Amino acid sequence: MRALAFCAALAILAAGPAVAEQDMLLGADMTSPAMTQAEMSRADVEALIAQAKARGGPVDLSGKALSGLDLSGLDLRGANLRTARLNRAALRGTDLSGANLEQSWFIKADLSGARLVAARMFGITARDANFSGADLGRAVPIGDFRGASFSGANLAGLKGGADIRNQSMGLMRTVFVSVNLSGANLRGADLGRARLDYADLRGADLTDAVLMGADLSGANLTGANVAGADFKNADVAGARLVDLKGEDRARDWAARVNAERAITRRRE
Known part of the structure; x- marks a missing residue:
């Protein structure tokens, strides 16, 4: 059932952004025990981590139901959490650097201050x-983060752009619709063709970020640093482009889409 739900989500993402943002949960019963309950305790998880360390490898929690658990502060570096369910789980300050989180579920989870490097x-x-204050440097977040908070988070070097070299997956993208990225570090982040519509990017550092073909419609970039950022074909309809830093050094600034519909002055 989980595999079918994920395949359906991939098909929706490939079909187009307007559909993708609405139907990522297509086919998934979010009220089922598999999505809302845990099959083990924190102590069980700690025991598995200890066993894995004794063997000299990372812990394997792939496919586990861990929703609602408090796993804050645990060392889950390199852990395999592929297809695991951690909805509403607490992972404050947890180290997930290098972890495999592919096809996993973190709906309403608390990862504030967590490390998710690479x-x-x-x-x-x-x-x-x-994800407030979390470190996602060089992470690969090709998935659905609609409504999430990355306030003050480090996303430098993040690899969230669509891979246009792979035609079968060419439209897979990061969905940051209505996401809070205020004050976030997005230096050198690849968000090409990403969904950033209605995102809060106030005061964000977008230095040298790739925003080529991204949807920034309705986004708030007030006070953001855009020096060296690539805006080629980025849709800025209704976006607030006020008090930007480094605007004169942004790349392909004139190649924005719907630039005449952007808000460039503060409202009195």
């Missing part, structure tokens, strides 16, 4: 999750 997040569903 984490693999292809196909992740993390709607309304809290």
Whole structure:
């Protein structure tokens, strides 16, 4: 059932952004025990981590139901959490660096202050999750983060752009619709063709970020640093482009889409 739900989500993502943002949960029963309950305790998880360390490898929690657990502060570096369910789980300050989070579920999970450096997040569903202050440097978040908070988070070097070299997956993208990215570090982040419509990017550092073909319609970039950022074909309809830093050094600034519909002055 989980595999079918994920395949359906991939098909929706490939079909187009307007459909993708609405139907990532297509086919998934979010009220089922598999999505809302845990099959083990924190103590059980700690025991598995200890056993894995004794063997000299990372813990394997793939496919486990861990929703609602408090796993804050645990060392889950390199852990295999592929297809695991951690909805509403607490992972405050947890180290998930290099972890495999592909096709996993983190809906309304609390990952504030967590480390997810270079984490693999292809196909992740993390709607309304809290990543405030988390470190996602060089992570690969190709998934659904609609409504999540990355306030003050480090996303430098993030690899969230669509891979246009792979035609079968060419439209897979990061969905940051209505996401809070205020004050986030997005230096050098690849968000090409990403969904950033209605995102809060106030004061964000977008230095050298790739926004080529991204949907920034309705986004708020007030006070953001856009020096060196690539805006080629980025849709800025209704976006607030006020008090930008480094605007004169942004790349392909004149190649924005719907530039005449952007808000460039403060409302009195």
